[in-house]
Amino acid sequence: MKEITSASNERFKRIKSLKTKAARKELGLMLAEGERTVRDLPDEVAIRTLVFAASQADKFAPLAKSKGVDDVLIVPDKLFDSLSDTVTPSGALAVVVIPPPPAVTAADCVVLDGISDPGNFGTIIRTCAACGVEQIVAVGCTDPTSPKVVRASMGCVFRTRVVECNADEAATALAGHDVYALDMGGENIFAFKRPDDKPFALVVGSEAHGVSPLFRARADKTLSLPMTNGVESLNAAIAASVALYQLVCRK
Numbered sequence: 001m002k003e004i005t006s007a008s009n010e011r012f013k014r015i016k017s018l019k020t021k022a023a024r025k026e027l028g029l030m031l032a033e034g035e036r037t038v039r040d041l042p043d044e045v046a047i048r049t050l051v052f053a054a055s056q057a058d059k060f061a062p063l064a065k066s067k068g069v070d071d072v073l074i075v076p077d078k079l080f081d082s083l084s085d086t087v088t089p090s091g092a093l094a095v096v097v098i099p100p101p102p103a104v105t106a107a108d109c110v111v112l113d114g115i116s117d118p119g120n121f122g123t124i125i126r127t128c129a130a131c132g133v134e135q136i137v138a139v140g141c142t143d144p145t146s147p148k149v150v151r152a153s154m155g156c157v158f159r160t161r162v163v164e165c166n167a168d169e170a171a172t173a174l175a176g177h178d179v180y181a182l183d184m185g186g187e188n189i190f191a192f193k194r195p196d197d198k199p200f201a202l203v204v205g206s207e208a209h210g211v212s213p214l215f216r217a218r219a220d221k222t223l224s225l226p227m228t229n230g231v232e233s234l235n236a237a238i239a240a241s242v243a244l245y246q247l248v249c250r251k
Helices: 010-017 021-027 035-039 054-067 077-083 118-131 147-152 167-173 213-218 236-249
Strands: 029-033 047-053 072-075 092-097 109-113 135-139 161-164 178-188 200-205 221-224
Touching (some): 010 077, 035 054, 035 092, 054 072, 072 077, 118 236, 200 236
Parallel strands (some): 047 072, 109 135
Antiparallel strands (some): 029 092
């Protein structure tokens, strides 16, 4: 273990820079924060460095050993707090290698069409993992490698495959899928039973603009969640979760 005591330390500054998209893209690295997130990182995820808050270093020493990571940095709690994206940091953080971009495959997926809120993005990723839908196609969304997305996904971003592409690329890649757009003007999803001979792609639009015209035109079916009491819509992550479970469980 190596101790870093100054915010001017070059390694510390480089790690802190990973809070920005530009640095993550340049260095090919991202941050995974939290004891549970670090502990649950799949074996195929390459951990470059572990960073522990000084007050928690002894507690987390076995974690470094279990992950087989020799490069461990210990920093004062105040410096660790400046790396953290949480109100009450756990004191453990991993610097991991961003995996190479995957391609869209002939498997069930969720298409996120303009989801800009990291919390919604991460929550949908977590739901996808829980449902066994391991492919997420992101079109015009927030950065899936951002610390806020990683945290909201509870680390499930490392257990799924997020494919970033533009709308035309996505529409082409989904040629073999039944595409379902989630929209308030659609058919009641609870009355719909999807065929099981083709993979599906559930398109979830942004709360501000909904599903884009391209995906509306590409959709084989438009589906909705019924609302009562004058409620017009649900949070994008909640709507996606309900719809996804319905599609997965009632095939």
